[in-house]
Amino acid sequence: MAGRGTKLKKDDIVQVISGKEKGKKGKVLAFYPDEGRITVEKLNMLKKHTKGDGKSRQPGIVEQEGKMHISNVMLACDKCGKGVRVKRKQLEDGKRVRICQKCGEVMDRV
Numbered sequence: 001m002a003g004r005g006t007k008l009k010k011d012d013i014v015q016v017i018s019g020k021e022k023g024k025k026g027k028v029l030a031f032y033p034d035e036g037r038i039t040v041e042k043l044n045m046l047k048k049h050t051k052g053d054g055k056s057r058q059p060g061i062v063e064q065e066g067k068m069h070i071s072n073v074m075l076a077c078d079k080c081g082k083g084v085r086v087k088r089k090q091l092e093d094g095k096r097v098r099i100c101q102k103c104g105e106v107m108d109r110v
């Protein structure tokens, strides 16, 4: 999964490019490199049934972000206002950053 998987990280803003939530944007909550999956804030919500323990916890349904595959999202560019392809660039000080392939905007906080 080396390659495109390494371009996303926690706190990135991504846009969904396929599936029923296509077009929606959200913040990456967690990245699971081994699975090539992420969870995105308020996207792909799954209902989970919880069992009560008879004491403090009540049985019920909680909503939780479900994992989605990174191939279903693209990093969102502020300037372009949508998901874009990114490329890598090395800055003069040696830092490697991701830049928008469309407008050249640096997508990492450096």
Ligand SMILES: [Zn+2]
Pocket: 077, 078, 079, 080, 081, 084, 100, 101, 102, 103, 104, 105
């Ligand atoms: Zn851009």
